[in-house]
Amino acid sequence: MSLSTFKAVIAIIIGGFLVSGIYISVLVVKRQGALQQIAAYNPSWEASQAASEFIRFEHRLSEFERPSSGVDKDEVALRYDILVGRLKMLNEGDFHALLWRHPEHQLTLRQLDQALVTVEPLIDGLDSSGTVQKVLDILRPFEGSLSQIASAVLNYGSEVVQKDQQELIRLHWAFSGIAAILILIGLALIGLLDRHNRLLGRAHQELHVLAHQDALTGLPNRVVLRNELGQALARIKPQGRTVAVSYLDLDHFKDVNDSFGHETGDDLLKAVADRLKACIPVHGEGHAKNLIARFGGDEFAILQTGIRKPEECAVLASRIVDALREPFSVNGQEIFIGTSIGIALAQGGVTPSQILKHADMALYYAKADGRGTFRFFEPDMDAQLQSRRALEVNLRKAITNGEFELFYQPQINLKDNEIGGFEALLRWHHPERGLVPPSEFIPVVEDTGLIIPLGDWIIEQACKEAAGWPRNINVAVNLSPVQFRNRSLVQSVSRALALSGLAPNRLELEITESVLLQDTDATVSTLHQLRRLGVRIAMDDFGTGYSSLSYLRSFPFDKLKIDQSFVREMSQRADCLAIVQSVANLGASLGMPTVAEGVETEEQLLQIQAAGCTDAQGYYFGRPKPAQDMVHTLAALRHTTKVA
Template sequence: MGKDFAQPPHFTPKDRPLSAHPLPLSEPAQAASAEPEAYLAALVELATPVLLADAGGRVSFVNRAATALLGCTAAPAIALDALFASCGVGGRIALPDGSAPQRFAQLKLSDGRAVNVEARLLPDGGAALTLTDVSAFVREAERARRDPLTGLVNRVTLHATLGRLLQAGKPLTLMALDLDRFKSVNDTLGHPIGDTLLRKVAERLGTVAEDGDVVARLGGDEFTILKPGSFTREQIEIIAKRIVDLVGRTYALEGHMIHIGASVGITQAPHDGSDNDVLMKNADLALYRSKAEGRGRYRFFEQKMDEQMQARRAIELDLRQALALQEFELAYQPQVDLATQEVVGFEALLRWRHATRGLVSPLEFIPVAEETGLIGAIGEWVLRTACRDAVQWPEAITVGVNLSPLQFRNPSLAQTVMSALASSGLAAERLELEITENALLEDTDTVLVLLKQLRDLGVRVSMDDFGTGYSSLAYLQKFPFDRLKIDQSFVRGMGANPEASAIVRAVAALGASLGIKTTAEGVETEEQLAAIRNEGCTHVQGYFTGRPMALADARALLVQPRKVAAIVEEHGL
């Protein structure tokens, strides 16, 4: 290993005279070893690698352990720096002097090992150098700094680097990345392929990074790029677009063609802040906005994002309290059969009456409930309450309950529905569960299995907001829905938009051919009602035929059944 010189692996007094006391010994040791030859003989066999150098920096002694560690032998009187260079050692150590009697350095051997060197001043002006192989410690420290899967630096290292740059007042850009649709890859193809995909993503990010940039994996499918230096918004936009494009390109892994995307959140110092935690939070807020606006894009941090997040946090805290204190209530909107003009069911609509906020719109709190995972508990409350209320109605009247896409991630959904039916005594065929296309997008096969389990219970299933998704028709081939609910945007556009009327007509005809009921939502005028009837829809729901009402009003409406015209007249619509 290393270079081989003709000289012996160590020097003796025959090769070159040594000082009388080459190493500082204790008095007992000096008495026991009065002869330099005996002392050097002991040093030769010492397990600790030792070198001696004179005041001029020339090597006067190298023991066997040092020779073995360095991997080469030394010529007599060779300069210390020359010895290290001839052995392929990287780095150097300054020799001690009167102002600094002890010096330290870390060198790198030709085989990559790390060696700590301690040099102590000797009485004659020379130096004694002891070498310690610290490769194992260095490797362990490096592992602690890096993500074991991708080899990128980890969160700890990123924070440390970010902190040093900020403390030095350096400008920088921080880009937080999150992979879109990665979870479905992990769930469907398995974690080994998911891990391989993460490594490929890391490689692609490495091609975007420039000298001085730090690319980190924070865990899961979260990555961050730290870019020191002052850059304009336009310059960073170019990089962000490249990241989104590069990460979003197809991956061919073990026979699978995998498509994912990347969302990016960007913040810059000192413009957006000069604190580690603040900048990391800003990047996350911008990333959150990027994902909320459709994924596969980038967003720069704006101060209003923090304000909106604080408001969202306040809603989350209030939601948790509302769930604990049962501050929610249900309103029921009539569903009318156009053939008989009679109420045949109600849709249960969630309401939150806050003590100080008043009536909070579902558009405001449902997204927060979904993001925080509270939608599971809230959705179960709605289901159980609706079943318990509906059992008081005539046996022919159904109740519709909306299910969040996130509720389909719970494999015990069918058991929850079964429990709600059993505890309330409601017949399964009187419960109609409404889902949107979003529930089917991420993991269609799993959702279809759950839908089949629900159908086996006897529960009816309808697709809400039909026509707004790009693959709604495809799902009709995979699952026999009981009802299609035409989105209200088409109903409201029927008067002035021929295309909206054509869509309503097509959906009604599709439902008729497949034996599926069609409900038009959002009917607010007599003209819309007439148009819906003419297009062939079977049912209608909207303010014109009945606003959402309390349970007591729903019961009163069912006690004395009335035709649509009577309902409209009574409510002054």
């Protein structure tokens, strides 16, 4: 029974008690009133007294005619007045109400009253001959009438008393029944209260478990770890063993949820918890104790006590990283994830909140190092993190304030010896720092999700500016993996083309292999939707991934861009030259142009031409420039480069 239902039952029972009590009180008051009415006014006695007074009045009249009787006129007048008073009582209030069922008796009383009014003036003349007889003749029709009325009233009173007795008997049984019902309800209420108390006790136990245990994995939760951490820190002695907290964050867990669903994701978390238990002994050496907790989502934490040196934490972290790198079999699916770990040691009277914050900072840097690794907290991390947060704030302001601008770097068609297009590159004009290097702010933009609105602006701006170029020159825009997770990417590209009027085949979207690593089916579907818009798709940094060739089978790209790391070292390393030649030959066999990035010298240009590359891009031809400083022919480009 829920608490609201229980409250409703209690309210109904209390209401029943109140209604029953009020009902019984009303009945008792009503019956007492009826009995009091009979006792207080005694109508039958009044009626009999009126009949007796009528007889006495007639008797005194009769005795008045006998001189020896001793009855004088005053006594007769007194008896008249008493009779009139009795009749007046019979014609008033409660007695009159008792005779409502006998209209004939009411008529008799009215006639008798009129007769007495007629008799009144005759009383003073009783000495006259025949007056007494006249009065007796007027009263004779009413002889016995008052006795009949008294008898009727007596019968009515008996009926009322009998009825009240029956009503009191009924009230007695009703009261007894209600009392019995109330007793039963009280017993039921006691039973309900007892059951409710037991349920509350059980709920309290369950809430205690829920408050201290993760419902999904059964591991202790954040509350338990924090309490244990506080106690462990309080036990630390100077120059003694210390305490460490490790934060774990699963790598690519969101991709699991997106690809296989949250149910599979939950089962994976349970499997991770089981694997962590297998990796971490509950008790270490001596009084050392380890505690595994789940903080929520894909975040776990480990508390280690009795730590003598940091290497012990490093050994455990390394073991966990290796264990979680192994594949998981969940719901018939083989799933690969990993973990990043941040470790913080208790040093210098640190509080529980501080050590947890330090572990979180170290985790952030572990993920920034490429994931699948661990990092210890270092004091300068806090300053670096504060700097990053300030950078995030400035980036959000930069979008609003219009501090971003697109620069363009030319791509040279080596066959035609002309500019075939420009690659759009994002630049940030900070109001105080000037131009901020893209390598500093692009990762932050992607991590914070700002790349979504900023990426939409880049596509719209590039299409708008390219619409004013010669029609034989295209524009290339890089797409972030984060943008591909946004379902509105296709709509954003379509809107940018429509607003700018740029021909779709003049827009080239560049993606890296990391985009295809996310969700092959969904990503390939998005690429096909973009292709149906008429835009061209290029694979950027080709050759740096481990499965580049397999991606060429899943989607027919329009262009391959060879990563600059191979071009830069062609003269020193034969393997780099061989890779460039292989990619160029592969592109030629598939009918795809190949762009060599990072060409900075004439020697590199000659080498990529000999290797078979169709296009080139790099500082040799020109550095990125804003739209207003661009030229659209190679001759003009060479002239401006020489002048510069």
